[in-house]
Amino acid sequence: MTIRRVLVANRGEIARRVFRTCRDLGIETVAVHSDADAGMPFVAEADLAVRLPGSAPSETYLRADLVIDAARRTGADAVHPGYGFLSENADFAREVEKAGLTWIGPSPESIDEMGSKIRAKEIMGAAGVPILSVDVDAVTDADLPLLVKASAGGGGRGMRVVERLEDLEGELEKARAEAASAFGDGTVFVEPYLPRARHVEVQVLADTHGTVWAVGDRDCSIQRRHQKVVEEAPAPNLSEQARTTLHTAARAAAEAVDYRGAGTVEFLVDGDRVFFLEMNTRLQVEHPVTEMVHGIDLVAAQIAIAEGKPLEGEVGEPQGHAVEVRLYAEDPSDDWAPQTGTIRAFEFPDGVRVDSAVEVGSTVGIHYDAMIAKVIAHGPDRTTALRTLVDALRRARIHGVTTNRSALRQILEAQQVQDADLWTSMLEEHGSQWLRATEIDPFAPVAAALAEATVTAASSPVLNRIPAGYRNVPSQPHVREYDGVEPVRYRSQGGRLTVDGVTVVSIDAGGETVRVQLETEGVTRRYAVALGDDVVDVDGPEGSVSLRTVPRFVDPADVVAEGSLLAPMPAAVTDVKVADGDRVSKGDAVVVLEAMKMQHTITAPADGVVSGLAVTVGQQVEAGAVLAVIEEEAGA
Missing domain, CATH: 3.30.1490.20 (ATP-grasp fold, A domain)
Structure with a gap:
């Protein structure tokens, strides 16, 4: 049986990832998409696309009937589920097969058996796999x-x-x-709960002819709120006893449920002790690190197995080392709150693999997971892979949405990570030490201000005859202010812009990006500046920063009442715990929001009385929207 057209029942970077392999194999592709995703890259990259009306996952990607109908209407003969959504839904797999389509995944029976972690532990215990x-x-x-x-x-x-x-x-x-x-x-x-244990997993591949491969291991111990942040292969600093136990147990787990296709068996490792956690009956987010060290395309293997082909040869030893980080639209400085926005720049240097959901112009919304890309570096050894990845994160150009990029750099550079001294709670225990506030390059605002002054003068039919930064009080400098940084003061002397302590080597305003070269104490720094209506994007030797221009005048309508509770991100209101007039104590829950599949409880900042309750359950709110006002009582 030969697969000719694949529908991917998913979105974002995993849909693009599957499409890429399909193109390599000469297989046609079909995308399904919600209204919120209509303009996303994965839709444009598919040969055919079908709209699923609505934006919420429950209306779209979780609707098995709509997905199967889309496959019928487009003539797809196979369905790849990706990960998340319906990927581990046995009933969906059954409906796909009932419709006469090829399911690129394990049997529904295997999904059922491993889908309940409680039942999975019973099966693993009976198969001799160590469990907690x-x-x-x-x-x-x-x-x-x-x-x-x-x-x-x-x-x-x-x-x-x-x-x-x-x-x-x-x-x-x-x-x-x-x-x-x-x-x-x-x-x-x-x-x-074993807080000092490691999270190590084994990639398995199993065909329909009785062959089961353990395709190496991965360490996924660096986690935040039990969500993986950094993954690497092979797992470093494992004892040979633990590694042997892991691979033997993973094969036993796959055989116990007559597994087929690609799957992952996850374990906790405590020294030489190994304990089964769960089996994921799908492709994993972190599968690229295994692909890079073993030279195998796991999606191609999934398709070949679904076509009934046998696994041939043997799994080779890992070559070199690979490390992956998950790039999220979130703000580490604001308790990792999910972020939204439209991507203005998204560019990584050569030498790393980037599996992304977005490109320039893409909108990151509130409806789905906050991960926008995975960045993977491969090197001959772990040290080289880590260094390459840190450098790629530093030199990447990402603007339009706040990300965890700086936090990822700091995590990778932490001494325990460099030494491969890993355990699952290490980020909770040491994050306050590792994740220091990111300092803005002090010369980035200077480059921004000079670029703005140059472009403003050049674009005005009147001002272009006046030196940039001209003032009718020559003794006073021109001042440019951006949120969160010191004001920039510069002068125009003899037609040249000057800043105290800085030599302006050159400013090239040709094209969409202004190139600024500055010299301080004999050191030259180069910046690329992109100007927007109220924000300036600056890329320089210390990384990227977006600077928001401080307006000269404040609109009184923008001032909110004292005690206002503001939405920290765009979100949906899932619960309102109070009513107008209720008395609340500091820390009491007021409103519960949900954004990017995570719940966020907004609490009272002080004792007081609720007034101006502005939201109801089901309402969508924008970042900064007033949810309610807590009026502090006299003497409180």
Whole structure:
């Protein structure tokens, strides 16, 4: 059987990733997309595309009937699920096969068996795979700490760490609510939490002829809120005993459920001890690091297995080392709040692999996961791979949305990471030390101000006959202000712009980008400046920064009342805990928001009375919108 046209039941970077392999294999492609995604790159790259009306996942990518109908209408003969959404939904896989389409994934029976983490542990225990377990009804202080996990999902959603027995019921309730929202299934379970253990996984491939490969291992220990941040292959500093146990257990796990296709078996590793976590019956986000060290295209392997072809040869030893980071639209300085915006620049240097969901002009919205790209570096050894990746993040040009890029650089440069001393809670324990506030290059605002002055003078039919930065009070400098940085003061002398302590070597305003060269103490720095209506994007030797121009006058309408609770990001209101007139105490929940699949509780900043409640459940709000006002009571 030969696959000729593949529909990818997914979006973003994984859809683009699958399309890329399909093009290499001469296979036609079909995209499905929500209204929010109509202008995204993956839609334009497909040979055919079908609109799924609506924007919420429940209306679109989670609608199995609409996806299968799209496959029928476009003549697709196979469906690739990607990861997330319906990728581990056994009923969807059954409906795909019932429709006469080829399912590029494991059998529905295998998905069922591994889809429930509770059932999966039972199967693994029977197969001799080491597991962690605890009876939630018989938990004692001796079992602490505990980890509450969603049975039906992953990605850190529905997951809570419990340090005290009295917190268990509350954390179970929160985990159930988040799991139900993210996966449509609120079932959760608990297991012992091993904070110093590592998260190591094994990539497996299995064909329909009885061959099972363990395609190397990956370390995914660097996590934030149980969401992977950095992944690498092979897993460094593993004992040979642990590595052998991992590969043997992964093959046993695949054989226990008669697995086919690509899958991942995840483990906790504590020294030489190995414990089964879960099996993901799909491709993983971090699959590129395995591809790069083993020279294998895992999507091509998935397709070949779905066509009934056998795995041939053997898995070779890993060549070199690969490290991947997940680039998110989020602000680490604002408690990692998800961010939205339109991409103005998105460019990485040569030498790294970038699997991205976006390009220039793409809009990052509130409806989906905040990951916009994965950046992967490969080198002959781990040190080289890490250094290459850090440098690529430094030199990348990304504007239009706030990302975690600087935080990723700092994590990769942390001494424990460099030494491969890894464990799952290391970021929570050391993040405050590693993730220092990013200092803006002090010369970036200077370059921005000079570029603006030059372009303004050149574009005005009157001002172009006046030296740039001219003032009718020559003794005073011209002042340019940007949010969060010191004002820039510059003068125009003899037709040249000058800044105290800085030599302006050159300013080239030709083209869309202004090139500025500055010299200080014999050191020359080069900047590329892109001017917008109220923001200036600057790329220089210390990285990128976007500077927002401070307006000369403030509109009184923009001033909000004291005590106003503002939405930290664009989001949907999922719960309102109060009513106008209610008395609240500091820390009480007022409004619950959901953005990019994560819930955010907005709490009262002080004791007081609720007034001006401005939102209702189901409402969409923009960043900065007033949700409610807490009026502090006299003497409070």
